[in-house]
Amino acid sequence: xxxxxxxxxxxxxxxxxxxxxxxxxxxxxxxxxxxTGADGPPAGAVNLRGLTIPGLANSHSHAFHRALRGTVQxxxxxxxxxxxxxxxxxxxxxPENYFDLARGVYAEMALAGITCVGEFHYVxxxxxxxxxxxxxxxGEALIAAAGEAGIRITLLDTAxxxxxxxxxxxxxQSRFSDGDAQAWAVRASALKGSDHARIGAAIHSVRAVPAExxxxxxxxxxxxxxxxxxxxxEQTAENDACLAAYERTPAQLLAEHGVLxxxxxxxxxxxxxxxxxxxxxxxxxxxxxxxxxxxDLADGIGPAKQLELAGSxxxxxxxxxxxxxxxxxxxxxELDERxxxxxxxxxxxxxxxxxxxxxxxxxxxxxxxxxxxxxxxADFTTIALDSVRTVGPPPRLGIEVAVFxxxxxxxxxxxxxxxxxxxxxxxxxxxxxxxxxxxxxGALTAP
Ligand SMILES: [Zn+2]
Numbered sequence: 514x515x516x517x518x519x520x521x522x523x524x525x526x527x528x529x530x531x532x533x534x535x536x537x538x539x540x541x542x543x544x545x546x547x548x549t550g551a552d553g554p555p556a557g558a559v560n561l562r563g564l565t566i567p568g569l570a571n572s573h574s575h576a577f578h579r580a581l582r583g584t585v586q587x588x589x590x591x592x593x594x595x596x597x598x599x600x601x602x603x604x605x606x607x608p609e610n611y612f613d614l615a616r617g618v619y620a621e622m623a624l625a626g627i628t629c630v631g632e633f634h635y636v637x638x639x640x641x642x643x644x645x646x647x648x649x650x651x652g653e654a655l656i657a658a659a660g661e662a663g664i665r666i667t668l669l670d671t672a673x674x675x676x677x678x679x680x681x682x683x684x685x686q687s688r689f690s691d692g693d694a695q696a697w698a699v700r701a702s703a704l705k706g707s708d709h710a711r712i713g714a715a716i717h718s719v720r721a722v723p724a725e726x727x728x729x730x731x732x733x734x735x736x737x738x739x740x741x742x743x744x745x746x747e748q749t750a751e752n753d754a755c756l757a758a759y760e761r762t763p764a765q766l767l768a769e770h771g772v773l774x775x776x777x778x779x780x781x782x783x784x785x786x787x788x789x790x791x792x793x794x795x796x797x798x799x800x801x802x803x804x805x806x807x808x809d810l811a812d813g814i815g816p817a818k819q820l821e822l823a824g825s826x827x828x829x830x831x832x833x834x835x836x837x838x839x840x841x842x843x844x845x846x847e848l849d850e851r852x853x854x855x856x857x858x859x860x861x862x863x864x865x866x867x868x869x870x871x872x873x874x875x876x877x878x879x880x881x882x883x884x885x886x887x888x889x890x891a892d893f894t895t896i897a898l899d900s901v902r903t904v905g906p907p908p909r910l911g912i913e914v915a916v917f918x919x920x921x922x923x924x925x926x927x928x929x930x931x932x933x934x935x936x937x938x939x940x941x942x943x944x945x946x947x948x949x950x951x952x953x954x955g956a957l958t959a960p
Contacts, residue, residue: 514542514931520554521565521895523908526885528863530564530911538891542708542930546887559933561895563925564911566866567883568628568892569839570873572801573742573780573830575633576615576655577602580954582835592748592810600685605957606636608645612654614957617950618834619662620943625837625921626894628664628929631801631830631877633715633742633780635671635689637700642687648700656710663927663934663942665892667877669742670704671715672697672722672730678758679723689717694726698733708930711878713740716772718747719755719763727770734776740878742801743772745779747812752784764789773798778828778876783807783815790816794823799876802868803832804845814849818859828873838921840896843869862916894935895926 517538524534526547535555537546554560580602585595606614615632622630632655638644647653652668659666673689674697676682682690691697704712714734716722722730734741746752746763755763764785767773773796780801782793793800800820807813810833821827829842843865850859860868871883882890896915897903900923903914915923927935940946 518558520558538931567870572828608650614953615658626924628892669715673717694729747781806832891931
């Protein structure tokens with residue numbers, strides 16, 4: 514990467530919005546200096562007009578769900594009928610068409626200010642379950658797609674070996690399954706990270722990995738000090754089935770098998786008991802909230818504030834990609850809590866933005882990012898403060914405006930590892946993002 518000097522008209526440096534901030538980036542892709550009080554851009558600097566913040570970390574993604582957008586809003590349905598549509602798309606994926614779709618989705622993320630994605634990836638094998646010639650062909654397609662779209666990825670390679678509490682995978686799930694956690698570990702061990710990619714693990718859910726195999730996945734992640742993610746208590750039906758099978762809640766079961774801890778993220782945690790909240794909080798497990806998806810699937814509102822007070826950091830994800838807008842996810846967490854409690858002000862805009870940046874990055878295994886400071890990875894994004902949505906308040910309220918009024922349409926620049934990936938709202942590496950998405954989704958949904 515060529516060293517570059519950026520001049521931010523305004524920048525959020527963790528606490529306050531500062532005017533005139535110079536950000537120097539080096540060939541290593543890291544920030545080497547951050548200087549305030551620069552009235553104008555130094556010679557040769559790239560001008561970032563608006564409010565520059567650390568890049569947004571999208572901590573929970575299933576890229577192929579992007580093909581369901583709109584379609585799953587027709588008529589009515591339940592979580593489980595939504596899942597039927599989802600399986601239909603999953604059944605058609607190949608390494609080639611998944612690469613095309615994911616490159617478009619990750620480019621859409623870059624355009625929305627997202628610089629790092631946690632891809633919770635479980636479509637591993639051919640329909641029927643036979644491995645591809647390259648058993649990691651699907652995961653490698655996702656890593657390559659993120660590379661071409663110019664963003665970082667943590668591939669959370671997911672163990673999914675049962676259709677529910679020990680039952681064998683049903684035919685549509687057979688391509689998700691390695692057979693057992695040991696075989697999953699062997700395959701996942703062959704995945705390699707790179708400058709833009711890190712490898713983590715995931716347990717799809719307590720439904721999809723039998724209790725006696727949980728420790729195998731947890732141990733694999735512990736050995737590598739890698740992030741470990743798990744869907745947790747999104748639906749009450751999962752809790753009921755877990756209690757029936759094991760006489761334990763999902764959180765209790767995960768704790769007993771060594772799954773929880775500071776490298777672990779529990780996604781959703783919508784229907785958890787007071788005891789579960791204590792278990793999750795004291796273990797330091799991050800909770801990844803996906804408010805748009807949780808609303809879309811009528812899951813309910815998880816107790817994010819109580820989980821945070823118990824000790825859990827919070828992160829945010831666009832999950833099913835009904836929309837890809839991390840600013841919307843950040844404000845949704847606060848606004849849902851307001852509706853639930855009829856009290857305002859559970860999190861400040863600064864705290865919400867920290868979940869969308871630094872804490873999200875940490876949950877994906879990039880503790881060296883999500884802050885505008887020397888030494889950090891040079892990942893940042895700039896939000897317009899002069900659009901019809903954001904104009905009016907003084908720039909010192911830029912964070913409040915960004916979190917409570919701006920949308921993905923206000924993202925003007927995105928820089929990843931010092932590289933200017935989105936410039937004045939245009940993706941510099943993927944030139945026709947909408948057309949690419951249309952073609953990729955059209956190919957997957959054609960009758
Ligand atoms: Zn998910």
